[in-house]
Amino acid sequence: xxxxxxxxxxxxxxxxxxxxxxxxxxxxxxxxxxxxxxxxxxxxxxxxxxxxxxxxxxxxxxxxxxxxxxxxxxxxxxxxxxxxxxxxxxxxxxxxxxxxxxxxxxxxxxxxxxxxxxxxxxxxxxxxxxxxxxxxxxxxxxxxxxxxxxxxxxxxxxxxxxxxxxxxxxxxxxxxxxxxxxxxxxxxxxxxxxxxxxxxxxxxxxxxxxxxxxxxxxxxxxxxxxxxxxxxxxxxxxxxxxxxxxxxxxxxxxxxxxxxxxxxxxxxxxxxxxxxxxxxxxxxxxxxxxxxxxxxxxxxxxxxxxxxxxxxxxxxxxxxxxxxxxxxxxxxxxxxxxxxxxxxxxxxxxxxxxxxxxxxxxxxxxxxxxxxxxxxxxxxxxxxxxxxxxxxxxxxxxxxxxxxxxxxxxxxxxxxxxxxxxxxxxxxxxxxxxxxxxxxxxxxxxxxxxxxxxxxxxxxxxxxxxxxxx
Numbered sequence: 001x002x003x004x005x006x007x008x009x010x011x012x013x014x015x016x017x018x019x020x021x022x023x024x025x026x027x028x029x030x031x032x033x034x035x036x037x038x039x040x041x042x043x044x045x046x047x048x049x050x051x052x053x054x055x056x057x058x059x060x061x062x063x064x065x066x067x068x069x070x071x072x073x074x075x076x077x078x079x080x081x082x083x084x085x086x087x088x089x090x091x092x093x094x095x096x097x098x099x100x101x102x103x104x105x106x107x108x109x110x111x112x113x114x115x116x117x118x119x120x121x122x123x124x125x126x127x128x129x130x131x132x133x134x135x136x137x138x139x140x141x142x143x144x145x146x147x148x149x150x151x152x153x154x155x156x157x158x159x160x161x162x163x164x165x166x167x168x169x170x171x172x173x174x175x176x177x178x179x180x181x182x183x184x185x186x187x188x189x190x191x192x193x194x195x196x197x198x199x200x201x202x203x204x205x206x207x208x209x210x211x212x213x214x215x216x217x218x219x220x221x222x223x224x225x226x227x228x229x230x231x232x233x234x235x236x237x238x239x240x241x242x243x244x245x246x247x248x249x250x251x252x253x254x255x256x257x258x259x260x261x262x263x264x265x266x267x268x269x270x271x272x273x274x275x276x277x278x279x280x281x282x283x284x285x286x287x288x289x290x291x292x293x294x295x296x297x298x299x300x301x302x303x304x305x306x307x308x309x310x311x312x313x314x315x316x317x318x319x320x321x322x323x324x325x326x327x328x329x330x331x332x333x334x335x336x337x338x339x340x341x342x343x344x345x346x347x348x349x350x351x352x353x354x355x356x357x358x359x360x361x362x363x364x365x366x367x368x369x370x371x372x373x374x375x376x377x378x379x380x381x382x383x384x385x386x387x388x389x390x391x392x393x394x395x396x397x398x399x400x401x402x403x404x405x406x407x408x409x410x411x412x413x414x415x416x417x418x419x420x421x422x423x424x425x426x427x428x429x430x431x432x433x434x435x436x437x438x439x440x441x442x443x444x445x446x447x448x449x450x451x452x453x454x455x456x457x458x459x460x461x462x463x464x465x466x467x468x469x470x
Contacts, residue, residue, distance in 0.1 A: 022134050022291075023134055023287075023288055023290050023291060025289075026064065026112065026114075026136070029066055029067050029068060030064040030065065030066055030067065030285075030287070031064065031065060031209060031211065032062060032063075032064055032289055033062060033063050033064070033065050033143070033146065033147045033209060033289075034062050035059075035060045035061045035062035035063065035146070036059065036060070037057055037059045037237045038057075038058060038060075038145075038146050038149060038151070039055055039056070039058075039153050040055065040056055040057070040058045040142060040146075040229070040267075041053045041055035041229065042055065042266075043153070046155055046267070047175070047176055047262075048175070048176075048178075048262035048265070048364065050268065050366075052228065052229075052435070053268070054228075054229055054231060056229055056232070056235075056238065057232070057235060057237035057238070058142045058237055058238050058241060059239045059240070060140075060142050060143050060146050060240055061240055061288075061290065061292045061293050062289040062290060062292075063139070063143055063286050063287065063288055063289050064286060064287050064288075064289050065139065065143075065147050065285070065286045066284050066285040066286070067202070067206065067210055067211055067212055068092075068201040068202055068212050068213070068284070069092035069093075069201050069212075069213055069217060069218055069220065069282050069283065069284050070092065070104070070282060070283050070284065070285060071089065071090055071091065071092060071093065071201055072084050072088060072089055072090075072091055072092070072093045073089040073090065074093075075093040075096070075104060078107050078111060079100075079103075079104060079107060083095040083096055083100070083277060084096075086197050086198045086279075088198075088200065090200040090201060091199070091200055091201070092198055092201055092213070092218045092282040093282050093283070094256075094278070094279055094280060094282045095277040095278065095281075096221075096281070096282060097275050097276060097277050098252075098272075098274035098275075098276075099120075099124045099127075099274050099275055100277075101138060101221045101282075102118050102120065102138065103120065104283070105117060105118065105136040105137050105138065105285065106120075106135065108136050108285075109135030109136050112136075114134050114135040114136065114287070115130070115133040115134050115135045116130075116133060117129055117130055117131075117133040117135040117136065117137040117287075118130075118137065124274070124275070125300060125301050125303065126299070126300050126301075127299050128296055128297065128298040129223065129242075129296065129297050129299070130296050131288075131294065131295055131296065131297065132288075132291060132293070132295070133288070134288055135287065136285045136286070136287050137285070137286060137287060138222055138223045138283060138285075138286070139220075139222055139223065139286045140223050140224055140240070140241065140242055140243070141222045141223075141224045141241070141243060141253065141269070142238075142240070142241050143222075143286060144220065144222050144253045144254070145253070145266055145267065148207070148211075148214045148215075148253070148254065148266045149266045150207055150208040150209045152266070154266075155175065155265045155266065156175075156215065156264070156265065156266060157207050157208060157209075157214075157266065160188060160189060161174055161175040161176070161187075161188060161189040161261065162174070162175075162189070162215055162261065163189040163190070164191075164192025164193045164194070164195075165192060165204075166204055166205070166215075167204060167213070167217070168195060168198065168199045168203065168204070168213065168216045168217045169215070169255060169256070169260070169261065169264055170194050170258055170261075170395065170423075170424055170427075171191065171192035171193045171194045171195070172192070173191065173260040173261055173262075173394070174189040174190070174191060174261040175189065175261035175264070175265070176261070176262075177260075177261065178260075178262070178363075178364065178394055179360060181356060181360070182353070182356075189261075194423065195257065196258070196423060197257060198217055198218060198256075198257050199257075201213060201217070211284075213254075214254055215254055215264040216254070216255055216256065216257065216259065217256065217257055218254075218256045218257065218280055218281055219252040219254050219259075219270055219278070219280055219281040220253055220254050220281070220282060220283055220284045221250065221251075221252050221281060221282075222250070222251040222252060222253055223242065223243065223250075223299075224241075224242060224243025224250065224251045225243045225244045225246065225247025225248075225249065225250060225299060226243075226247060226248075226249040226250065226251050226269065226271035226434075226435070226438075227243060227244040227247055229241075242297055243299075244299075245299055245300065246299065246300040246301070246302050247299075247438075248302050248303075248304070248439065249272055249273055249274075249434050249435075249438065250271065250272065250273070251269055251270065251271050252270045252271070252272065252281050253268070253269065253270065255268065255270075255428075256280030258280055258395075258423075258424045258425055258427060259280065259395055259424075259427060259428060260424075260427065260428075262395075263395060263427075263428050270428060270431040271431050271434050271435060272430065272431065272434055273434070273441075273442060274301055276442070278430075279425075304412060304414075304439065304440065304441035305412045309468060310384065310414070310467070310468060310469050311384050312382055312383050312384055312385070313335070313337045313338075313383060313384070313386070313387055313416075313469070314337065314338050314339075314383040314385070314386055314387065315328050315331055315332055315335075315340070315387040315389065316339075316340045316341075316375075316386060316387070316388060317340075317341060317389030317418075318389070318390050318391075318398055318400045318404075319341060319389070319390075319391065319420075320348060320355065320391060320398075321391070323391060323420035323450050323451045323452075324389045324391050324418075324419070325341065326451050326452070327420060327448050327452060327460070328341070328389050328418075330452075330456055330457060330460050331387060331389075331418070331460055334457075334460060334464060335464065335469060337387065338383075340373060340375065342373045342404060344369050344370065344371060344372055344400055345369070345370040345371065359393055359398060359399070360394065362399040363393065363394060363396060363398075363399055366399070366402070367399050368402060368406065369399055369400055369403055370403070371400060371403050371404065371407065375408065380408055381409075383413065384412075384413060384414060385416060386410065386414070386415050386416070387416045387418065388401070388415050388416065388417050388433070389417075389418045389419065389420075390417075390419055391419060391420045391421070392419045392420065392421035392422070392425070392426065392427050392447070395424055395427030395428050396427060396428050396429050396432050397432045397433065401433075402432070402436060405433065405437050406436060410437040410440040411440065412439065413440050413441070415437060415440050415441065415442050415443065416443050416444075416446075416467055416469075417429070417430060417442065417443075417445040418445060418446040418447070418448065418463075419445070419446075419447050419448070420447075420449075420450060420452075421447055421448070421450075422449070422450065423449070425447040426445060430442065430445065443467050444463070444466055444467055446459065446460065446463040
């Protein structure tokens with residue numbers, strides 16, 4: 001009997017060791033995030049908070065997370081490709097779509113002898129996640145925020161607002177610079193360098209959880225479809241949330257090399273279609289640390305019914321200084337499409353310093369300035385494509401564009417965005433459009449540096465051709 005009992009315990013011990021080995025950290029490049037309960041989202045008084053950041057309690061199981069964003073070297077070794085705009089072995093891979101990120105996770109799992117987490121069907125429309133698999137995967141939104149916060153409820157994991165010496169972002173614009181633009185000496189973190197490109201992973205000090213570049217460099221794809229948070233009643237914690245079962249946009253977090261400080265916050269949520277490559281979004285890997293989460297979940301992309309061909313398009317834009325207007329006129333010249341410039345009931349000041357205050361005030365409180373421009377609803381319905389133009393104001397859209405997006409039905413329409421900018425390209429403006437027009441197809445955009453210069457005509461022609469507009 002003693003021998004039998006000893007044999008049973010030995011067998012159980014071997015099984016336990018095997019199970020522990022299955023869920024061991026893949027390498028020293030991964031750190032254990034212990035999991036547990038935390039407060040997700042931001043308090044209502046957090047500066048530059050978005051309405052989709054409602055605070056709620058969440059519990060996540062422990063998991064391993066890579067210290068570093070996936071490099072171009074690793075991505076190329078596994079896939080044989082490198083889609084990145086900025087090229088360098090130790091730079092983070094970017095311009096990778098959400099679907100490509102999922103495929104990469106599976107391929108790396110197979111290479112390393114781990115069980116792939118995902119099953120992809122319907123040409124990528126349906127993705128199922130085996131939550132018990134020990135393979136590499138994308139973090140959920142809740143896992144990402146839990147790891148980024150490192151036990152904090154403040155805008156960033158550090159008490160001090162990160163500056164250009166702490167993260168790679170649009171360093172001219174640290175957190176809260178907008179309302180202190182003419183008096184930045186009151187800020188603890190002053191404006192710093194803007195590098196305008198990605199940097200090698202691990203270029204700055206790690207977070208308290210041992211994660212490098214959790215803020216800035218590139219945004220990081222998460223598994224979830226973008227939607228309102230599921231909040232439990234009576235302030236109970238939601239356990240291991242995974243987002244909606246279907247949707248039109250996937251979430252990315254952390255902000256990138258061209259983002260303002262406000263968009264690096266732990267609670268900030270960015271979103272894009274799962275087949276959209278973004279030059280400031282890459283990925284960071286996670287994998288299970290134990291077998292406590294069971295089952296398989298299936299998610300389905302709700303595809304737009306938009307036709308690929310452009311039949312009838314409207315160029316509609318907002319311009320203050322005239323840069324966006326110039327781009328719009330060039331598009332109209334090359335296409336012959338109808339064109340409308342948005343006017344406000346109460347226009348912004350023509351004085352530069354004054355308009356900075358007015359426009360920042362509106363963006364800060366997410367105001368919706370009334371539009372003097374009105375479009376007949378019957379005529380609106382005739383357009384299958386909206387070529388939407390605006391200046392990049394503080395890494396987002398001007399609030400007159402937000403008014404437009406909420407005033408008309410963009411369902412089933414294709415949006416071709418273009419913006420004029422001073423160095424930040426689109427910033428987070430595409431996310432703003434994606435959130436306000438969730439049932440529209442957002443095609444490849446055109447970002448023009450100020451007025452575009454001598455290459456504007458060629459740049460517009462190339463962009464139109466890329467979008468199937470002859």
